[in-house]
Amino acid sequence: xxxVLSKEHQMLRKMYREFAxxxxxxxxxxxxxxxxxxxxxxxxxxxxxxxGIYFPKEYGGAGGDVLSYVMCVEELAxxxxxxxxxxxxxxxxxxxPIFEHGTEEQKKKYLPDLLSGKKIGAFGLTEPNAGTxxxxxxxxxxxxxxxxxxxxxxxxITNGTVADTIVVFAxxxxxxxxxxxxxxxxxxxxxxxxxxxxEKKMGIRGxxxxxxxxxxxxxxxxxxxxxxxxxxxxxxxxxxGGRIGIASQALGIGEGAIDEAVKYTQERVQFKxxxxxxxxxxxxxxxxxxxxxxxxxxxxxxxxxxxxxEPYSMDAAMAKLFAAEAASDVTRRAVQLxxxxxxxxxxxxxxxxxxxxxxxxxxxxxxxxxxVIASHLGVK
Amino acid sequence: xxxxxxxKQVPDTSGKVAVNPDGTLNRASMAAITNPDDLNAVxxxxxxxxxxxxxxxxxxxxxxPAEGMLREVMARGVDRAVLVSGREFGGxxxxxxxxxxxxxxxxxxxxxxxxxxxxxxxxxxxxxxxGPQIAEKxxxxxxxxxxxxxxxxxxxxxxxxLEDGYMTIKVKTPCLITCIKxxxxxxxxxxxxxxxxxAKPYEIFDYNTLKDDPLIDPSTIGLKGSxxxxxxxxxxxQKGVGMMLEGADKATCDKLAGILAAKHMI
Numbered sequence: 001x002x003x004v005l006s007k008e009h010q011m012l013r014k015m016y017r018e019f020a021x022x023x024x025x026x027x028x029x030x031x032x033x034x035x036x037x038x039x040x041x042x043x044x045x046x047x048x049x050x051x052g053i054y055f056p057k058e059y060g061g062a063g064g065d066v067l068s069y070v071m072c073v074e075e076l077a078x079x080x081x082x083x084x085x086x087x088x089x090x091x092x093x094x095x096x097p098i099f100e101h102g103t104e105e106q107k108k109k110y111l112p113d114l115l116s117g118k119k120i121g122a123f124g125l126t127e128p129n130a131g132t133x134x135x136x137x138x139x140x141x142x143x144x145x146x147x148x149x150x151x152x153x154x155x156x157i158t159n160g161t162v163a164d165t166i167v168v169f170a171x172x173x174x175x176x177x178x179x180x181x182x183x184x185x186x187x188x189x190x191x192x193x194x195x196x197x198x199e200k201k202m203g204i205r206g207x208x209x210x211x212x213x214x215x216x217x218x219x220x221x222x223x224x225x226x227x228x229x230x231x232x233x234x235x236x237x238x239x240x241g242g243r244i245g246i247a248s249q250a251l252g253i254g255e256g257a258i259d260e261a262v263k264y265t266q267e268r269v270q271f272k273x274x275x276x277x278x279x280x281x282x283x284x285x286x287x288x289x290x291x292x293x294x295x296x297x298x299x300x301x302x303x304x305x306x307x308x309x310e311p312y313s314m315d316a317a318m319a320k321l322f323a324a325e326a327a328s329d330v331t332r333r334a335v336q337l338x339x340x341x342x343x344x345x346x347x348x349x350x351x352x353x354x355x356x357x358x359x360x361x362x363x364x365x366x367x368x369x370x371x372v373i374a375s376h377l378g379v380k
Numbered sequence: 381x382x383x384x385x386x387x388k389q390v391p392d393t394s395g396k397v398a399v400n401p402d403g404t405l406n407r408a409s410m411a412a413i414t415n416p417d418d419l420n421a422v423x424x425x426x427x428x429x430x431x432x433x434x435x436x437x438x439x440x441x442x443x444x445p446a447e448g449m450l451r452e453v454m455a456r457g458v459d460r461a462v463l464v465s466g467r468e469f470g471g472x473x474x475x476x477x478x479x480x481x482x483x484x485x486x487x488x489x490x491x492x493x494x495x496x497x498x499x500x501x502x503x504x505x506x507x508x509x510x511g512p513q514i515a516e517k518x519x520x521x522x523x524x525x526x527x528x529x530x531x532x533x534x535x536x537x538x539x540x541x542l543e544d545g546y547m548t549i550k551v552k553t554p555c556l557i558t559c560i561k562x563x564x565x566x567x568x569x570x571x572x573x574x575x576x577x578x579a580k581p582y583e584i585f586d587y588n589t590l591k592d593d594p595l596i597d598p599s600t601i602g603l604k605g606s607x608x609x610x611x612x613x614x615x616x617x618q619k620g621v622g623m624m625l626e627g628a629d630k631a632t633c634d635k636l637a638g639i640l641a642a643k644h645m646i
Contacts, residue, residue, distance in 0.1 A: 008574050011452060015569040049571035062571035072571075 012068050016075035019048065020083075028080035031206030032351050037162055038206055041083055046117020051090060054307075055099055060112035066307040070248040070299060077252025078259065079348075081355030082206035084252055088245030089158040089207075090114070093363075094121025097167050097238045098185060101226040110165055110185060122163035123242075124154035124186070124212050125235050132368055134169075134235060135178045139214060141170035146221050148172075148184065150214040153196065156362070160210035161195050164188050167238070168212070168219075169231045181231035185223045192217030203354030240313045242363045244306060247299045247319040250327035250359035254292040257327075257334035257352045261285060264338055264347070275337065284337060288330045295323035314376035321369035324359035331356040381434040381493040383425040384485055385458070386514065387418040389442050389449045390504040397615040405504055405613050414449050417499025419566035421559040424529055425497055426457045426567065431531065434495075435459050439484050441469060441477060444584075451577045455569035460581040462488065468587040471603030474505070478513030479600050483593035484585050485518060493534060496556040500525060508558070515556035517595060523549050524558040 005013070023044055031038050045051055053069040055061025069091060077084035095114050098106060098121075113119040130136040139152025150170050157166070166186045173180030186193060196211025226234050262285060265275035275281050298319040305312035331353040335342035342349045360366045391397075391410035398406035425436045438453050440446050441464040450461035464484045472480060485496060496518070498511030508524070515522035527546070528539035536555065540547040541562055569577075590596045599605055623639070625632050640646045 007448070007451070008578065011455060011569065011574050011577075012571065014452075015455075015571075015574065019568055047570070048568055049573075053571050057572070063575050064571050068571065068575075 009067060009071065012064075013071055013075065015048075016050075016072050017078075019044075019050075020075050020079045024076055024083050025079035028082070028348065029345070029351070031080070031082055033205075033345070035200070035205045037208050038083060038086075039162070042086060042117060042120065045083075045087065050087060051117030051120075052095060052111075052115025053091065055095060055111065055115050059099070059107055060115040062115075066244070066303040067300060070244060070303040073245055073248035074252040074255070074296075074299075077249045077355075078256035080206075081249060081253050081352070081358075082204045084249040085158060085204055085207050085246075086120075088242070088249055089123065090121045092242040092245040093123030093158075093238060094163070094165060094167050096241050097123075097183065097225060097234055098165075100237070101183070101230075101234050102185070103222075105222070106185060106225070114165060119164035120159055120162050122157050122159040122166045123238065124157050124160075124166050124168040125239075126154060126156050127152065128155050132365055135181070135232060137169060137171050137181050139168070139170040140174065141172050141182060141184065141219070143172070143221070148219045148221065148224070150184070150186075150192070150217040150219055152214050154212040154214075155196075156199065156209055157212050158207055158209055158362070160212055161198060161208040166212065167225060168214075169235055170214075172228050172231075176229065178232040179229045181235070182228045183225040183231040183234045184219050185225050186217070186219055190217055190219060201358075203351070203356070203358050205354075239363055240316045241306060243316040243320040243369070244299065244302050244312075246359050246363045247295070247302065247316070247323040250320070250323035250356065251292060251295050251299050253352050253356045253359070254288070254295065254323070254327035254330040257331040257349055257356075258285065258288050258292060260347070260349055260352070261288070261334040261337045264341075268341075281337060284333055288333055291326040291330060295319070295326045298322050314373055317364070317369040317372040317376075320359070320364065321366050321373070324356070325366060327356040327359055328353075381432055382488070382491065382495075383428055383434050383436045384488055384490070384494065384496045385418070385421050385425045385436065385438045386481055386485075386496070386498045386511070387422065387438050387440045387449070387453060388415045388499075388502045389413070389440065389446045390415045390502050393503050393615070397613065399613045402610075407504075412445075412449065414453065415499050415502045415504075417501060417503075417559060417561060419453075419499070420561050420563045421497040421499050421557075422453055422456060422458060423564045423566040424526070424557075424559050425495075427564065428495070428529070428531060429457070437462065437488060439464065439481060439488070441465070441472070441480055441484075447582065450582065452569060454577040454580045454582075455573035456567055457570075457573060458580075460583075462583045462585055464585045464590070466586040468598070468602050471606060472601060473606035473608035474507050474509040474513060475607055476601045476605040478510045478517060479595050479605070480590065481510065482514045482517035483590045483595040485514065486593055486595070487585060487590060490518060490520070490554050492554060494554045495536070496520065496554070498556065498558045500558050500560045511556060511558035518556070520554055520556045521551050522556040522558070523551050526557045526559050527562045529557065529563070 049062035052061040053064040057063045073084045141148040141150045168184045168186045172182040192215045194213045196213050199209040268275045302315035302319040334349040391407050392413045398409040400406045436458045439462045501508035523538045525540045526538045527541035530537045534553045
């Protein structure tokens with residue numbers, strides 16, 4: 001593995017950082033307080049190619065690579081976990097499965113608008129009774145002539161209220177278990193589709209999270225993604241990629257908390273000394289930075305493997321597991337270094353601590369990541 | 381139609397300025413950035429490109445590492461870049477620099493529809509001399525301190541922002557414009573632009589490339605050709621926060637007069 005970033009990647013980092021500092025950071029507190037989706041930021045990111053980073057130009061992508069996408073999510077998450085997950089869910093969970101499993105017609109129809117950011121994407125797998133056990137899908141899809149009829153509901157769908165295009169999973173053959181699940185591309189305008197309640201969350205509060213309801217929803221036959229019965233495999237492959245995105249989000253949140261803590265502890269004086277002069281502060285920050293640096297290597301390694309078309313499922317699971325747990329630990333320690341001020345909403349570290357927690361839960365809990373890693377080790 | 385934009389890599393003076401014992405800037409100890417006003421000129425050129433389809437070319441004089449800056453400018457949408465670089469050009473002051481840049485612009489060629497753009501001034505020297513001197517040496521009409529630019533055919537209507545007001549000027553191409561930060565907000569590099577910028581045309585003009593231009597003479601370029609001697613470099617003191625009085629009544633006027641009198645200004 002090459003540990004030296006290319007000139008392009010260094011330039012991308014600089015661009016993402018400038019954008020995050022000038023356009024994203026000033027809104028981070030507001031969108032968290034108001035639980036408001038930052039539409040204006042998405043429009044700006046779209047213009048800069050950030051909504052379709054690693055997809056080919058022929059479909060309207062920016063022609064970048066997976067690492068450049070990872071760095072984007074990382075830099076956004078340093079200042080705003082919400083903005084980072086909007087890009088991650090859109091890219092990894094909607095654009096990627098259409099690009100990787102779609103027919104040429106589907107790619108030409110859906111990708112240009114998604115990759116240019118004109119439309120926002122989402123992914124509908126989770127149901128009230130099918131969370132970590134995604135195989136327990138109760139949404140059904142029945143083929144009737146030239147279309148499928150979908151019935152059921154999805155929950156906790158990131159970008160749900162704002163998405164135009166959603167990759168949705170449903171049972172086409174309930175008796176076949178995992179092999180009876182199929183994937184569909186659903187447009188929000190399809191008859192019988194509606195958006196349900198918006199979740200009030202602990203963190204990433206500017207991100208839209210809601211139920212999707214399918215009531216005799218008509219989905220044209222040509223919107224079947226991949227083959228019938230292959231939906232579970234598509235979902236798992238998509239989540240492998242998604243985990244790299246969430247790992248990048250966790251990585252950024254942790255790094256952002258360290259940036260804030262380094263700055264604060266050099267300013268705050270107690271016992272006539274700056275906090276940064278106390279050995280405890282130095283040791284805490286050293287541990288925090290070491291953990292996030294290790295996370296960065298895992299995340300970048302997983303990204304490089306995906307880019308090079310090598311098996312990366314275990315790498316993505318390890319990256320997400322480690323980065324998410326490190327982010328939760330590091331943000332909690334950052335709040336502790338800030339003391340009472342860290343617990344107030346005047347400073348961003350309490351938001352970062354709330355935002356970090358979800359990275360241990362969504363797109364596969366840390367427990368699921370351990371199951372994935374163990375299965376790759378052949379441990380049964 | 382071409383738009384040639386002069387850009388300069390400068391030390392980031394937003395932090396502390398490092399000065400060598402001889403009074404010159406210690407550039408090595410400060411981060412290098414693209415001169416902010418030059419980015420306003422680049423943005424103005426890119427806006428005109430979107431309106432007219434013009435080709436935008438950036439020119440910079442500096443050492444070879446300035447390529448990084450030029451690539452970044454191309455990642456914003458500029459079509460090609462020229463770096464003017466050679467030992468013979470080292471130590472040039474504004475007089476010699478404008479001489480060399482004018483020769484480089486001559487080499488690229490200024491046609492009847494073309495525009496040359498510069499930032500108002502560089503944050504390291506703060507002279508605002510290079511743009512106007514290039515115009516003089518190229519025999520181009522110049523409009524400095526542009527805060528608004530409108531193009532209609534071969535005529536540009538430019539609103540100049542001066543200390544005591546605005547001045548609107550009409551000028552025909554070819555011409556040279558110096559741009560101020562009030563003109564626009566420079567765009568970011570784009571992801572697509574970054575992945576394309578290393579494939580865009582990039583040329584180096586050295587002494588041999590330019591030596592046949594009548595402007596290039598050993599006595600008018602480099603340290604030898606620079607009449608300026610640097611006496612001292614320093615960070616200008618920060619201006620204090622101004623005071624605002626609101627109201628058009630007599631009491632406010634009296635208060636203003638009182639403040640000015642107390643400071644012995646009236």
